[in-house]
Amino acid sequence: MTMLSRPVYGVLTPQTGKNHLLIADADGASAITDFAKKAPPGFFASAEIMYLDGPDGAKNVQALKALSPARFYQGPSIAAALPRLRQLLAESHMGLRLYVAGTEGLIGQIVQIANEAGIEYTAVQTEHRGSLARRVQCVHCKGITENVTTQPCTCAHCGLLLLVRDHYSRRYAAFQGVCINAEDPTEIPPTEEIFR
Amino acid sequence: MGINFRQETFRDDYSFKNSPEQIRRFPFPFPEDKYMYSVNIEPHVPGLKDTVFEHLFDVDEHYISEMQDRALVLAEDPLRCQSLPHMELAGWDTLELLMTEKAKSYPDLFTLTRDGDKWHWINRPLGIDDHFTFGDSSTLPYGPLEYITRQSQGDFAVLDQRDNNLWMDAGIVTTQADWSLDFDIGMNFFEWHAPVPLAHQMGVFTRALKFLMAMQQGQPSRRHNWTMTINSRLDTSPENFHKWGTDRATVTPENVGQKVHLRVEVQMFFRLPRSNALLFPIRCYLLKMDELVTSPKWARRFHRVLRDLPNELAEYKGLVRYRPTVVEWLSKYDDGAPTSAGLGPD
Amino acid sequence: MKAGSNRIEAVVTNVVAVNELVKRFHFERADGGLLPTFSGGAHIVVEMRDDEKTRLNPYSLMSSPLDTRDFRISIRRDDVGRGGSLFMHRKVKPGDRMVISNPVNLFSLDLRAKKHLMIAGGIGITPFVAQTSQLAAGSGNFELHYAVRNDALASYADVLKERHGSRIHLYRDDSGETLDLARVLATQPLGTHLYVCGPAGMITWVRNTAAAAGWPAERVHFEHFAAPQPGKPFDVRLAVSGVDIQVGEHESLLEAIEAAGLDPPYLCRGGVCGQCETNVISHDGKFLHNDHWLSEEDRQSGCKIMPCVSRFEGKSLVLER
Known part of the structure; x- marks a missing residue:
């Protein structure tokens, strides 16, 4: 039995909301393209994708851009994306929904930043893909x-x-x-x- | 009743010991000759004379020395006292509860004078005499929680209540049985208890949470827990485990009596009025094996409890390495005679 | 240990007609001391001794949590209810002695909130009167939207405006003023918590509107006490104590159990806290579940009832009490 403090990850599922922010690393990009298949029509018109590709993730960029999000950001690491993410959260209103997919380290750090901005972990959609490091x-x-x-x-x-x-x-x-x-x-x- | 405060240490030369009177009032935790994890919550009603439950917050002969030890721990590691920003109000609740109760229980030691929000607090044993404005942290040398708990024996966790759960959002922890406030702060009831074996499957925490969430102002309750400590070290923190862990390998049949301690935690629960948070004081009492066996009943019973403790619990409590030595030592004090009911030393 | 048993002997020190439907009652301790400190959103249970009958009704405290010389509650007259509000309105006078409970908070502020957005309808304003006092004293960020029938029934709107100015938004139904909730919800910063207290229909509307606007359910707090409803009398066997009781038309099952000398735990007496949940041993008839506590499975199984608000119609009911 795993410990009860261990986070439980699910499968990204579309939420009602005014705006949507999706964040993924190279391992999580496929979770977003899978998610797009069940998202309602027009979903990505009010969505931003932040893609933190790391050293070998460039291959997913075209697939993510093809979803036509309102804004697309590609950055090399969480640290590099942090100023942009902090500003975006500070200026957002209730009704913003957050989705994170990828390694446990990425999910944990985004949930941590979101919490500081006033989004609780229970309100973040998470999906684990890739390494268990x-x-x-x-x-x-x-x-x-x-x-x-x-x-x-x-x-x-x-x-x-x-x-x-x-x-x-x-x-x-x-x-x-x-x-x-x-x-x-x-x-x-x-x-x-x-x-x- | 004057308390004869002892000058003693909980580190280095470990000069801690209990007076005969203090041994008699030790909160021995085993009502029968075996132990299994249970909720064991009862009303925290003061009034039992000559026990640690005579007052809501017990002050004993170790008070001054324990507070000195706490100051040393905090100087080394300030992360042992933390409060998330929304918990300041609960800090003031805690200060009010501890000051009013201490002044009521021990008028010769503590005096509180209130004039609206202008408060005057005198703590004679520690030589403190402060005027401050209730609710205004800038009038105290520390935040309200740290200020009053630097003057109160035991650890204190402050639990926020929301979303059908309790959240460990503030506390001061310098006499803990191996858990880290710094790591656990912000966790909910099930998360910070996650490392405890067996109890989750038994539904212990689900029942306990339901009870605690319904706790009301003016009706505190308490339970106890126990473990063992080698040397009279109060600060058995995970932070310093690499420094004190080796103590566990130093137990020999010759030194059990002085080196090995039964460590009892009296855990209390109070609903705090302004913040609707729960205050969870965890008061630690230490008893040397030599002191324990001054009661033949306690010696017999603790021998049986320790001998028959399930392995998972021995592992969790960190007793594995020295349990056989202590059981063997205690067996000399167990003639197999039945023990009487109740907790008292006979 | 029984929840809800901390009783305070109190004296009614003032009764004020706020408007044609609402009266305010002030209580002080009979022994002259200070009342317990409380947090905004807390309620007390008032014991009403009306001849043979004892009713215990919960009411939100509306005085400032910073001043515990007295407790104040406001009660709206309900001409078709079980008579608790009529008793308070018609019979309670200054100088009367009454027993009240310690405060209990089942509608507390989430102090982590970056902002508190409050929606009140009618008498649902009372917990917010206390909460806004508490927040204003600690420089908390809040905004209150208050819907009323007309100026004459806008209890405490003037007091709140005076205390909190532009943070209070009033909507008078008879002047055609309506709360554009979707717009209000759309402009709140991340980290806002939403609180609603008012008629059941309003609570449902606010919760649904918030959910549609993407507010997580944990961010929406509501005070949803159900008043026990009158109904046909019914017989109950209390198996543990071996007592047979009858629940009268204007009596709740919980009150009937208490009248038989039993002491079940309770906190809210309004079907939300779960304390008085009681196991059903057997039944032949149908339950009238009026609580907000039991799950759909519990109701389907027929093995639980919340005696504070729920009733029964049928041949026999045996409870584990």
């Missing part, structure tokens, strides 16, 4: 290690060997990492690649 917060030094695929993992900041728990914080958009050999630092458990 985790963002892990070290409970000891508070640093976040990105793209963790192993159990245990080494904290990129303080170097402690961390047990990656299923316990998840929306506020940090990260799983919790706790020192795995605190009772006996000489015990070094084997490392397994499990978050793929």
